[in-house]
Amino acid sequence: xxxxxxxxxxxxxxxxxxxxxxxxxxxxxxxxxxxxxxxxxxxxxxxxxxxxxxxxxxxxxxxxxxxxxxxxxxxxxxxxxxxxxxxxxxxxxxxxxxxxxxxxxxxxxxxxxxxxxxxxxxxxxxxxxxxxxxxxxxxxxxxxxxxxxxxxxxxxxxxxxxxxxxxxxxxxxxxxxxxxxxxxxxxxxxxxxxxxxxxxxxxx
Amino acid sequence: xxxxxxxxxxxxxxxxxxxxxxxxxxxxxxxxxxxxxxxxxxxxxxxxxxxxxxxxxxxxxxxxxxxxxxxxxxxxxxxxxxxxxxxxxxxxxxxxxxxxxxxxxxxxxxxxxxxxxxxxxxxxxxxxxxxxxxxxxxxxxxxxxxxxxxxxxxxxxxxxxxxxxxxxxxxxxxxxxxxxxxxxxxxxxxxxxxxxxxxxxxxxxxxxxxxxxxxxxxxxxxxxxxxxxxxxxxxxxx
Numbered sequence: 001x002x003x004x005x006x007x008x009x010x011x012x013x014x015x016x017x018x019x020x021x022x023x024x025x026x027x028x029x030x031x032x033x034x035x036x037x038x039x040x041x042x043x044x045x046x047x048x049x050x051x052x053x054x055x056x057x058x059x060x061x062x063x064x065x066x067x068x069x070x071x072x073x074x075x076x077x078x079x080x081x082x083x084x085x086x087x088x089x090x091x092x093x094x095x096x097x098x099x100x101x102x103x104x105x106x107x108x109x110x111x112x113x114x115x116x117x118x119x120x121x122x123x124x125x126x127x128x129x130x131x132x133x134x135x136x137x138x139x140x141x142x143x144x145x146x147x148x149x150x151x152x153x154x155x156x157x158x159x160x161x162x163x164x165x166x167x168x169x170x171x172x173x174x175x176x177x178x179x180x181x182x183x184x185x186x187x188x189x190x191x192x193x194x195x196x197x198x199x200x201x202x203x204x
Numbered sequence: 205x206x207x208x209x210x211x212x213x214x215x216x217x218x219x220x221x222x223x224x225x226x227x228x229x230x231x232x233x234x235x236x237x238x239x240x241x242x243x244x245x246x247x248x249x250x251x252x253x254x255x256x257x258x259x260x261x262x263x264x265x266x267x268x269x270x271x272x273x274x275x276x277x278x279x280x281x282x283x284x285x286x287x288x289x290x291x292x293x294x295x296x297x298x299x300x301x302x303x304x305x306x307x308x309x310x311x312x313x314x315x316x317x318x319x320x321x322x323x324x325x326x327x328x329x330x331x332x333x334x335x336x337x338x339x340x341x342x343x344x345x346x347x348x349x350x351x352x353x354x355x356x357x358x359x360x361x362x363x364x365x366x367x368x369x370x371x372x373x374x375x376x377x378x379x380x381x382x383x384x385x386x387x388x389x390x391x392x393x394x395x396x397x398x399x400x401x402x403x404x405x406x407x408x409x410x411x412x413x414x415x416x417x418x419x420x421x422x423x424x425x426x427x428x429x430x431x432x433x434x435x436x437x438x439x440x441x442x
Binding site for chain 1: 221222223224225227228229230252255256258259260261262263264265266267268269270271272273275276277279280281283284285287288400401402404
């Protein structure tokens with residue numbers, strides 16, 4: 001009786017790798033270890049999909065971005081440099097770039113709206129691991145900090161980061177000079193950074 | 205280094221906002237290169253990059269967390285396992301084969317003569333389970349240049365994995381067909397697919413006892429009962 005290909009029964013094959021840190025897993029991925037890649041996928045696929053969905057607004061487009069992102073990760077793993085940031089941030093930057101590409105190609109129809117299709121499940125609340133709890137706390141802090149920005153600063157940041165609009169497009173859309181848009185982006189990000197740093201200081 | 209509010213919030217005349225524009229991903233490749241070149245010699249932009257980067261990296265955390273669809277993982281891992289297996293087999297390092305390597309036969313080009321395949325035929329095929337399971341070799345004729353296809357067979361079930369496959373034309377999908385030896389017409393299946401932007405897809409091929417070929421054609425959305433275009437993939441079952 002032939003055995004099933006490993007990609008249909010991954011749990012056993014990658015069991016030992018679950019204990020490794022992301023950076024250690026990436027060293028294995030760079031050597032072509034598909035089991036290590038699968039652990040990285042499992043750890044970060046929800047965050048990647050969530051960002052893609054927030055930007056694209058459609059499940060099918062977000063799924064395309066998700067798959068493309070992880071295939072880029074697999075095929076370009078040699079480009080990962082741990083001195084330049086965490087694996088998670090690297091993955092999310094790839095997601096962001098791919099989603100912006102999709103937005104600018106026009107494969108995502110409505111760049112202004114965020115559609116809740118209702119077909120996507122939130123990460124199950126019953127799986128209330130410590131990691132998820134910490135993730136929710138961090139998400140709450142970031143949302144709070146973002147929500148605390150003056151609306152004109154938050155708006156340019158959201159249009160740029162989540163909407164994929166260029167600073168020139170935003171200036172035209174909001175009928176203001178490009179320099180003002182750039183200044184608001186910088187000021188908003190600076191305030192966000194300081195707010196988060198202050199909250200981090202309080203919680204640690 | 206830790207910034208004070210004054211350090212970070214006071215607008216900087218010369219390059220104000222350039223680092224934010226770069227970090228938010230608004231510059232194209234050329235623009236990014238030019239900015240990074242500039243930042244190497246500009247203390248203000250260099251400081252902004254370090255100071256504002258964490259804020260941009262935090263933005264994805266503000267998004268409601270959703271569960272990724274499980275089918276996406278199946279697609280990705282199918283491609284990854286296939287490529288890992290190919291890399292292992294083509295590695296110059298002597299390595300102990302984990303699967304049983306069966307001889308590969310050249311793909312039959314007879315179908316091209318029969319008018320089923322377009323010009324520019326690339327040879328794909330050769331699917332071997334990379335994970336130590338049963339080896340299975342098939343051959344396939346693949347029309348799109350650069351595309352590769354693999355047919356995984358396990359326990360009597362077949363899975364087609366494609367990579368670098370162009371998307372079908374707007375309003376069209378790819379449809380999987382199976383053909384029996386000597387059968388004049390291929391039989392339609394319910395397997396319709398569109399590759400991802402990178403050209404990847406993994407498709408279940410329904411069981412058809414006695415089938416000798418698996419074919420893929422481009423069909424109008426929803427699929428067809430008879431092929432309306434030449435086959436762009438033909439995989440020969442043993």
